[in-house]
Amino acid sequence: xxxxxxxxxxxxxxxxxxxxxxxxxxxxxxxxxxxxxxxxxxxxxxxxxxxxxxxxxxxxxxxxxxxxxxxxxxxxxxxxxxxxxxxxxxxxxxxxxxxxxxxxxxxxxxxxxxxxxxxxxxxxxxxxxxxxxxxxxxxxxxxxxxxxxxxxxxxxxxxxxxxxxxxxxxxxxxxxxxxxxxxxxxxxxxxxxxxxxxxxxxxxxxxxxxxxxxxxxxxxxxxxxxxxxxxxxxxxxxxxxxxxxxxxxxxxxxxxxxxxxxxxxxxxxxxxxxxxxxxxxxxxxxxxxxxxxxxxxxxxxxxxxxxxxxxxxxxxxxxxxxxxxxxxxx
Amino acid sequence: xxxxxxxxxxxxxxxxxxxxxxxxxxxxxxxxxxxxxxxxxxxxxxxxxxxxxxxxxxxxxxxxxxxxxxxxxxxxxxxxxxxxxxxxxxxxxxxxxxxxxxxxxxxxxxxxxxxxxxxxxxxxxxxxxxxxxxxxxxxxxxxxxxxxxxxxxxxxxxxxxxxxxxxxxxxxxxxxxxxxxxxxxxxxxxxxxxxxxxxxxxxxxxxxxxxxxxxxxxxxxxxxxx
Numbered sequence: 001x002x003x004x005x006x007x008x009x010x011x012x013x014x015x016x017x018x019x020x021x022x023x024x025x026x027x028x029x030x031x032x033x034x035x036x037x038x039x040x041x042x043x044x045x046x047x048x049x050x051x052x053x054x055x056x057x058x059x060x061x062x063x064x065x066x067x068x069x070x071x072x073x074x075x076x077x078x079x080x081x082x083x084x085x086x087x088x089x090x091x092x093x094x095x096x097x098x099x100x101x102x103x104x105x106x107x108x109x110x111x112x113x114x115x116x117x118x119x120x121x122x123x124x125x126x127x128x129x130x131x132x133x134x135x136x137x138x139x140x141x142x143x144x145x146x147x148x149x150x151x152x153x154x155x156x157x158x159x160x161x162x163x164x165x166x167x168x169x170x171x172x173x174x175x176x177x178x179x180x181x182x183x184x185x186x187x188x189x190x191x192x193x194x195x196x197x198x199x200x201x202x203x204x205x206x207x208x209x210x211x212x213x214x215x216x217x218x219x220x221x222x223x224x225x226x227x228x229x230x231x232x233x234x235x236x237x238x239x240x241x242x243x244x245x246x247x248x249x250x251x252x253x254x255x256x257x258x259x260x261x262x263x264x265x266x267x268x269x270x271x272x273x274x275x276x277x278x279x280x281x282x283x284x285x286x287x288x289x290x291x292x293x294x295x296x297x298x299x300x301x302x303x304x305x306x307x308x309x310x311x312x313x314x315x316x317x318x319x320x321x322x323x324x325x326x327x328x329x330x
Numbered sequence: 331x332x333x334x335x336x337x338x339x340x341x342x343x344x345x346x347x348x349x350x351x352x353x354x355x356x357x358x359x360x361x362x363x364x365x366x367x368x369x370x371x372x373x374x375x376x377x378x379x380x381x382x383x384x385x386x387x388x389x390x391x392x393x394x395x396x397x398x399x400x401x402x403x404x405x406x407x408x409x410x411x412x413x414x415x416x417x418x419x420x421x422x423x424x425x426x427x428x429x430x431x432x433x434x435x436x437x438x439x440x441x442x443x444x445x446x447x448x449x450x451x452x453x454x455x456x457x458x459x460x461x462x463x464x465x466x467x468x469x470x471x472x473x474x475x476x477x478x479x480x481x482x483x484x485x486x487x488x489x490x491x492x493x494x495x496x497x498x499x500x501x502x503x504x505x506x507x508x509x510x511x512x513x514x515x516x517x518x519x520x521x522x523x524x525x526x527x528x529x530x531x532x533x534x535x536x537x538x539x540x541x542x543x544x545x546x547x548x549x550x551x552x553x554x555x556x
Contacts, residue, residue, distance in 0.1 A: 052464045078466040092461040095556045096479040105475070106465040137555040157465070 001030040001193040002084075002161045007060035009046050009217075020046040021057070022217035028161075028210070033187055033194040035204040037236070038214035044197050047214070048165045051195075052086055053077060065160040082106070085154030089166040091146040093138040099125065099149050100134040106156045124152040127189075128182060144175035151182065155190070162186070164196045168203055176200075180207040201239050205292050211236060226262050229297050230323050234260075237323070241299035243286040255310035256285070256303050256327040259317065263296035270322060271302070274313060280305050301327065333526070342518040342527040351534060354510035357428045357500040361435040362493050369440045369492075370485075372399075373447025374473055380448075384459070384469045399441040407438050407499055412506060414438075431508030435499055443492045450484030451477055483554035490546025494539050501535065511535055 009021040020043050028034040038044050049055040051062055053069060062069045069080040093102050103121045112120070125131050128148040138146055147167060154162060164183070168176040184207055187194055196203060204211050204225070211228060213221040213236050221228060221236045229237040237260050259270060271282050287300040304310060314324045337343060372394070378384045379391040402410070411434045418433035419425040454477050462476040478485070504512025511531050519528025 052460075054460060054463060078468065081464055081466045084464075086461070086464045088457060088461060090457060092455070092457040094458060094461075094476060094480060096482060096553075105462075108475070109466055109471060139556055153465075 001028060001032075001065060002195065003027050003061075003063040004051070005061045005063070007047070007050055007062065008058045009043075009050055009055065010058045020217055021050065021060075024060070024214070024217070024219055026212060026219065026222075028193050028195060030193050031187060031191045032209045033183065033196065033207050035208035035211040036195065036197045036214055036219075037199060037201065037204060037211060039199065042214045043217040044199075044214060045165075046217075048163065048197055051163055052084060053081060082110075082157045083159050084161045084163050085157065085159035087147070087150050087154050087162065087164040087167045089169050091138070091143075091150035093146055093149055093153070095138055098135050098137055099130060099141070102138070102149055103152045103156055106153065110157070120156065121152075124155060125149075127155075127186070128152045142175075143171050144178060147171065147175075147179055148182065151179075151186070155186070155192075160193060162192050162194045164194065164198075166198055167196065169198065169200065173202075176202070177206060183207055205240060205290070225292055226295055226297075229260055229262060229292075229299075230321065231260075233325050234323075237299070240292070241288045241290060241297055243288055243299060243301055254304050254306040255308055255313075256301060257310065257314065257317075258325040258327055259298070259300045259302060260323040260325075261298055261321065270298075270300070270317070273320075274302075274304075274317075277316060278308070278313060280308055337526050337530070340524070340527065342514070342524060343530060346514055346518070347530065347534070350509065350511045350514040350531075353428045353508075354497065354500050354504075354512075354535075354538070357431050357435060357503065357508060357510055358493060358496045360429070360432045361439060361496050361500070362489070364432070364436040365439045365443050365492060365496070366489060368436070369443035370447055372440065372444040374451065374477075376444055376448040377451040378469075378473070382456075384472060399444060402437070402441040403445070408502060410434065410438050411499075411503060415506070426507040426509075428509050431500065431503035431506075431510075435496060435503055438499060439492055439496055442495065443488060446488035446491060447481075447485060450481040450488055453484055454480045483550045483556070486546060486550040486553060490543060490550070493542050493546070497535060497538055497542070 004024055004026040007021050007024040008019070011018045011020055024047060026034070036044065036047065046055065050057040057070060060070070064083045067080065067083065069083065072080050094105065097105065100121050103124050104117045107117045107120060122131070122134070125134055128151055130145060130148050130152070133141065133145065138149065141149065162183070167183070168179050171179060180203060183194060183196075186192060196208065198204070208225060210224045211222070212219045221234055223231070228234055229240060231237060241260070261270065271284065274280065274282050283303040285301040285303055287298065289296065289298045291297075304313060310326060314326065317324050376391070376395050376399070379387045379394065414434035414437060415425050418430045421433050422429050424430050458476060458480060459472055462472045467475065500508065500510055501512030501515070504510040504514075505516055511534060515528050515531040518524045519531060
């Protein structure tokens with residue numbers, strides 16, 4: 001549905017050239033929620049500005065529903081922008097307009113008749129659960145309600161893609177989950193493609209089907225949530241399923257392995273399996289088990305008795321779909 | 331009591347005060363109208379052509395902001411007014427009276443108002459402008475449907491400040507043939523040493539300013555939904 005191809009953005013800052021985006025390619029199919037995570041300075045904001053064509057990319061293309069948005073003439077640019085509905089971190093509602101008038105704004109621009117606007121706006125507000133707040137001003141709404149209005153406004157022109165730029169970063173945990181639930185509901189109901197740009201791993205866990213890690217203007221890891229977690233040494237996996245901070249190092253006592261697996265791939269109880277197959281005792285140093293989407297995921301750090309042939313254990317586990325990383329120890 | 335009776339029988343009050351007040355109101359109202367008509371677009375242009383604005387045009391911004399607005403604003407109003415007398419005569423056919431004074435008053439306050447407009451527009455967050463652009467607004471739509479309505483409380487306050495300034499300037503204009511309360515205070519209060527007339531004139535001007543300020547504050551609050 002949305003295809004980004006080799007997107008590059010180079011700024012000139014004084015005498016220096018700054019490469020903000022260094023060949024970003026991405027393909028999100030219809031009806032999927034894709035997360036793009038990265039630290040500040042990774043190029044997230046530049047990516048958003050290039051996707052909405054607020055900034056022209058230096059090279060590369062953005063295609064939505066078969067229509068290339070980049071390289072269109074200025075007059076067509078405004079129509080192209082309507083294919084992407086955008087949700088902002090701080091909602092960016094117009095304070096001088098009521099909730100209903102905010103949602104009506106994009107419809108006014110394309111000259112939709114007043115009566116039609118009225119029904120459409122009422123439907124949209126009902127959809128985001130704000131039917132009763134049509135005549136309230138943004139200042140009278142809570143942060144979560146404002147974000148709902150922002151979402152309704154972004155959906156007004158029936159876009160193909162909903163682009164959310166840090167949609168929950170200014171919200172408390174409970175409101176965050178409510179907004180993410182709403183996004184998922186809208187995806188199911190409207191079969192819209194969603195792109196969420198965020199620095200919060202929680203958002204990815206809660207809402208995304210797939211995820212990309214953006215670093216220094218490049219996508220360094222990419223894949224479906226289950227896929228990413230089952231990749232040995234994946235940094236995304238380590239941050240998605242972090243081990244408790246005070247994990248004992250267990251150094252000097254025996255080989256330490258980090259195991260990452262999901263319920264689907266690893267159907268057998270892993271610890272018992274190692275014990276039975278190799279006849280050794282396994283000590284669990286730390287662990288994190290979570291339900292992400294529809295699947296169970298586990299991240300365990302285990303220690304084998306000193307002198308165990310860790311390579312053989314590793315080999316065996318890889319064979320049944322467990323991602324293994326050796327953490328040292330002898 | 332006797333002081334009051336004297337005052338109420340003084341021709342300066344009975345005959346001259348009302349027409350002078352009307353002239354001042356006339357000058358202020360007309361100048362405000364023209365100042366807003368020209369100053370609002372100029373302020374929008376100042377903001378839009380600036381770096382990071384909707385339509386950055388460096389040379390135009392330098393000409394408008396650096397040359398026209400700043401130079402006009404750095405000339406003291408009394409001097410600007412006197413120097414504009416020939417121009418006013420050319421425009422309205424006479425160098426005397428409230429209408430002639432309106433010309434120099436307007437030219438003197440346009441740059442002042444335009445700067446206030448620019449500041450008010452700068453307070454509209456860039457996020458709102460981005461949102462409007464992303465939704466497919468033309469730049470004209472961004473200005474008319476987003477920036478001006480969002481800046482309305484600031485624009486109302488700017489207009490109030492301008493009206494108050496114009497009341498003050500119009501008194502100065504009175505001295506060089508503009509008429510109005512400035513003229514009255516000068517003729518009666520200063521030339522004829524009738525300090526009671528001077529005091530009454532001051533009271534009337536103070537009341538005018540108070541009423542304008544109260545109305546302006548009320549209106550600014552009414553349009554402010556932030």
